[in-house]
Amino acid sequence: MSEDLLAIADRVVAMAKPGEQIEAVVVRGTETEIRVFEGDVESLSSAQSQGVGIRIVVDGRQGFAYAGSLDESAIAETLADARDNVSFATFDEFAGLAEPDGVAIPVLDLHGDALVSFATADKIAMAIELERVVMAADPRISGIESAEYADSISEAAIASSTGIRTAGSETSCFLATYAMATEGDETQTGFGFSVGREPSDLTPSAAAIEAAERATRMLGAVQPASGRLTVVLDPWVTAQFLGILGYTLDGESVLKGRSLFADRLGESVGSSLLTLIDDPTDVRSFTATDADGEGLAARRNVLIENGVLQKFVHNAYSARRAGTVSTGNAVRGFKSTPSVGCLSVSLVPGISDPAALIAGIDDGVLVQEVSGLHSGVNPVSGDFSTGAEGLRIRNGELAEPVREFTIASTLQKMLRDVQAVGNDLQFLPMNATGVSLVVADLTVSGS
């Protein structure tokens, strides 16, 4: 199916001049997004997009250009731009493309054939059903901020003059809704979603009920008193936290002196309950993939094992510079050169379900939503402070809802303060998997 993309990539690579390394990334996406409101379609977008990114390395200098088109003329212009850009880069002895490393590309089933043939009318019906169940879930539900169905078929091909040649196709779809619950003058919100590779993986009713419950249980929320408390991060919140943690384990950040774990390989950096893996070969993950952004095999990497730092992730460049091998963690779209990053990060689950985790806490707070992660968390210094909302925990039970407070600590301290990992792995529309996480001694700032 993506053979035509590979053929385009091959043609670009064949244009390499003597002494040039060339890499071409060619992508095509078909996307549908349907938003519904009050039982009718609010908007339906359906489109195909494509693009090409060309990277050239000559004598230790790299240039790059892209175009959102696969026209022959656009490709020719992009190639010329990339070539022209080469001369302005600083010489770097480690610059260069990825080379085949002998690791076989895993055979993963990431293409849901049923998605391709799923009728638009059925997609609309699913989104309308999502909204209907939200509205019917509780009399206090006053409306929805959004209810949508979205899917995509993504094809990508990568070829290089160094011998990389791979192509693949992945599908994904999700349902997502923001519900509003109102009592008197007060409105609260909650979201729910369901993700999969094809529509049969989706469960509108579960997503709807989750959104309604998250919104209604926040009604009557008050600002909590400030103090130091044990906090249960719900899977959605944990996943966002893991996404930031992943940044600190990126080999390029380490090399460039931006990782707070730079000199800690082999040392204990957190609770022995913590085992962190990056496994894009787990097909349950939304961001599962068979190959990384440079066309090397995606693979399972254990980053932290029982609290001990085991590994940083690398792409070809950072690995060469660090004197190691790529872990298959090149991250990119067609509009950029590869960076380094985790592809699908997850904690190995523990044995307790969320109710048991809560039952073990006398005085704490369950955080169901955080805000301002991009403004209040600095992955270089480790300073961590986010807005939060959730429910107080008293004597092992969920108590009153709380909002307008922050939770703060440092990433370093939070890893050490982990008290338990739940058994409730949750796959989310992002590059991290959720699980309930109990962290002691977070500073809650409120009234």
Add this chain to the structure above:
Amino acid sequence: MIEQSVLEEVLGVAMRTGGEFAEVFAEDRRNASAVLDDGRVEELTSGRDRGAGIRVVVGDTTGFAHTADLTEVGLIAAAEAAAAAARGGGGGTNVVALDRRSASRGYDIETYPGDVAKARKVELLGRANDAARAVGGAISQVSVSYGDNRRHILVANSDGLFVEDDTVRTFFAVSCVATGDAGMQTGRESVGHTIGFELFDRYDVDQLARNAADRALTKLAARPAPSGQMPVVIGSGGGGVLFHEACGHGLEADLVAKGASVFRGRVGQQVASKGVTVVDDGTMEREWGNIAVDDEGNPAQRNVLIEDGVLTDYMWDHLRARKEGRRSSGNGRRQSYQNLPMVRMTNTYLLAGEEDPESIIASTPKGVYVKHLGGGQVNTATGDFVFGMTEAYLIEDGKITEPLREGNLIGNGPEVLQRIDALGNDFAMGPPGTCGKDGQGVPVGDGVPTLRVSSLTIGGTAA
């Protein structure tokens, strides 16, 4: 970009199945960027995105399709797809006659970045790197980025509107890491304007680099921020994001219409302290959020949102305005031709007051002085919002004392607006921002004078 006769033909096709409104939005955008990191110019990137998005509205339903193919065949295929998506049931033909208008932004670009040699752009990176590292040995890492883009848009719709615009933006940023006994800290400085390479006549990159380095160094000695409520003084130009989050998003008519805003139904009411006047102004010349026309072809406007504390109006795009039988306020924006427009801010700012900024600090016995805010986020339905402080200090006995580590502040929009108890006479615009909404990012500006909020919750760790 596209012939008028082709546009008329395409709009006719889009309307053929009963559409009530159809629009072609075409875009040809060129980006150039260069990054220096770890002492090396890593690469120059050039990029081009070109295509058109077509929408068709039938009743309350919008159909949308986009294409990278700007030929008549490609556009007609997209128009048919958009019309099918809108599920129009009617028939017949629809003739659209376009009336070409000109877009004007009142000033000229002096030097188009595309005409500037790449070597000159790269040279700026090296200068900033050297200047930042010269500040001191504790500066352990420096990253410098340059970016420019030129965006040519065309909007034609079934109301006969036909307008084109050409926008140039230029951006420069320096990020530093400082390493000390207590770990690493970061400092950043960025500038961006809706102008060309003359950006560098207005700013000295060496000075920008030193500012970023100083910010990182200052924080090496910083203590953890306090935890709990206290007065907060926001510095001139450093904190417009406060209003962007506290009330800006909540005044977007699409969110208001869905009941997802705490400001719903409050026009005419006192929603902020007297003296507080908040404006969203796309016409503000050369600012990062400047537009000549919005992405629906409507001229940019200066819209007063809150006047002397009273809510005067929301911000509107074409669809919401049409539904209410009024005019768009010029706030319909989109990230690219691949996205539907929605209500977005441009340059959002708070007008200056009359107080001397130093006396505002001097009259604050204990509090926090936030010189630079980072980003923020708001839940418009509850009004709760956060924003980060990237450079902040304690205020003790009316004096700025120790630097504080980073953290978020949290408040509730309608409450915080009522707690503004001092406004300085020193208005300034802040650094360039990117506002995210429903996954679409657009360039926005903001500005404030020095101001004080009598009580905000500070999300630090210190008792």
